[in-house]
Amino acid sequence: MTMQAVVLKGGQVVDPAQGINGVVDVRIDERGRVAAVGADLPLDGAAPVEVPPGFVVCPGFIDMHVHFREPGQEHKETIASGVASAVAGGFTAAACMPNTDPVNDHVGVTEEIVRKAADAELARVYPIGAVSVGSQGERMTEIRALREAGCVGISDDGHPVADALLMRRALEYVSMFGMPVINHCEEPSLAAGCVVHEGYRATALGLRGQPGETESIMVERDVSLSGLTGGAVHVAHMSAGESLRAVRSGKERGIAVTCEVTPHHFILTDEDLRYDTNFKMNPPLRAAADRDAMLEGLADGSIDAIATDHAPHHADEKAVEFDRAPFGIIGLETAVSLSLDRLVHRDVLSMRRLVELYAPNPARILGVEGGTLKPGAAADITILAPDTEVEVAADRFRSRARNTPFDGWRLRGAVAATVVGGRVVYINETVPGAAALAWPAR
């Protein structure tokens, strides 16, 4: 299918992979690929699209950690609602974790995910396969077959790979296929029965808490095992300052370790805890010192990516006693505004660094296409309106779920439009000027 070639004119283009940070044009060809990036590109038969002043044109954002719940838990989210949520949040791609029902431990499940994602025709979906059958931590999955079916990494997310020997073998084995093992680092014996971070607030609320070391001791183990095997390990949803120290130390030694942090872990702390299950997630909201460490890691480059750990749950499932509620909050439709408001506008990060965290770095870690607007690349583009104020309104989310602690927050910075493969898949009608970004698909 060919489409109308267009030239995005006058936008601030931030593409760290090409070292571009300035007002240049982007030409998208009839096949939905970037044809050229440069100043004052000639139209040459393409339709001009005037990017409103102040808008920022970025390579498509990739959320490398989401839960789309399909197959098996479609009352929480489906792949179709998940990708709709993704593009509304400015994401052109998302990597979905394997803890579906059944677990994505078999090519049949992977193929179903790939097919449903293709049918939805919105964001790209990169399945993550399970490390072990049923994510039971016992027998390794057929990783090569999963890879061939479309998986880009393996993880038992939701559960840690607790068995050190399995982790060692998985790292060795996946290194043959150039994929990372993404680990949910959590020492099970320290986490048993715990629902929040250990500290004053846990005590005051009478909730069982676990310390940051629950996470960091497994991060340290995994850094060691990555050093031993050469296999790439990626630390999922890192929350503790001690974990960051372990990652930094590994990177200094040249070990193939990377990590991600969620917006809630760089914004909220356990001081925000109350009897509201939208503050219950795993890992839990940690101490202010941990949150501050995450901000430092984002700024100094030791954290590689921002990921949402988008974890949809039905309202009924969350409307129970804190102890009984499932862990997790959604994040796809709040992450970018939260990041602009809390990181860019508060001078924690430059826009360039923010784009690195959302685009080229996740692409590199997962070994997928994207993350840049280099000529020849698929025209996956996230267009931001960094100065537009938004109010988070959970009842208008495209996700099927509403479980966010950020409902009602006023934030500076909005997603204006999302483009996948040269096709405009989302326009934020509430952003003044964004409507000008619509162009005909033909």
Added chain:
Amino acid sequence: MNVARDARQPAAGGQVQPAARLRSKHLLSAGDLSREEILLILDSAEAMKEVGARRIKKVPTLRGATVVNLFLEPSTRTRTSFEIAEKRLSADTLNIAGGTSSLLKGETLVDTARTLEAMAPDMVVLRHAASGACHLLAGACDARVINAGDGMHEHPTQALLDAFTIREHKTRFEGLKVAIVGDLLHSRVLRSNMLLLSALGADVWICGPRTLMLPGVERFGVRATTSLDRALEDADVVMLLRVQAERMQGHFFPSRREYFATFGLTAERLRRARPDVIVMHPGPMNRGVEIASDVADGPVSVILEQVANGVAVRMAVLYLLAGFDANEGAE
């Protein structure tokens, strides 16, 4: 009913005096009560205690009010205490226990709340194994909710009856050294008592094994020690907390014997306390674990007084929360 009547007596203009009511609609946490409110409850409880001393132990104060005792975790003394308190106030009471409730059939607490709501109770007294369950219930129904113990969170009426008992013996709280000893980490009684006794000006010490110490304890405004002798030194009040045998499974302490040798209250160790010390326990006791029998049954023990006072204090709480005018419906 004299004192209680005074507490709610309409002022000259027919308005209820501000001090005569609690600001909060519910009693979910001892931390929600101001010092004045605590003293109001204790004063009202004195009048209620007088009712309990009569031959006919019943007043019409809550006639026409429906109180549901929703006890979703096993409890004998607290449930009984509330039930007697409600009956003495002439409320219509309904008991729902965990074993018989539809929660066993998978109904959620919110649905249970809505179901009860349809029957328009005035108050629900909730005991639940999960911390924050009373907050959840309060958000899901119109009835006033009284926390009768939620998980490891709080047990505010226990702390109120403890304060009432302390006041009967010591007449004051300021400067009083209260040592609370036992399983600190898992105790809702401790959390409510720390809040309540600190608000009243007592010098609260907490003591237990390091494994059961409260994370973030420095922010509670109490003194923490793992030395029982230090905690007992010149104590005016010693309050013991139940130590459950199942805690040994979490590696909190190795054996009952070692626990008792280290933290068990014996007559000999109690000599470090003031001569007029009183010893309290919220029950049920583990004799030979947290307390020696001769102390529990000895002259300094006020454990059974606590039980008796529990009824009076709960009557006061029910009465003050009900929002009923004492004259309303009077014939």
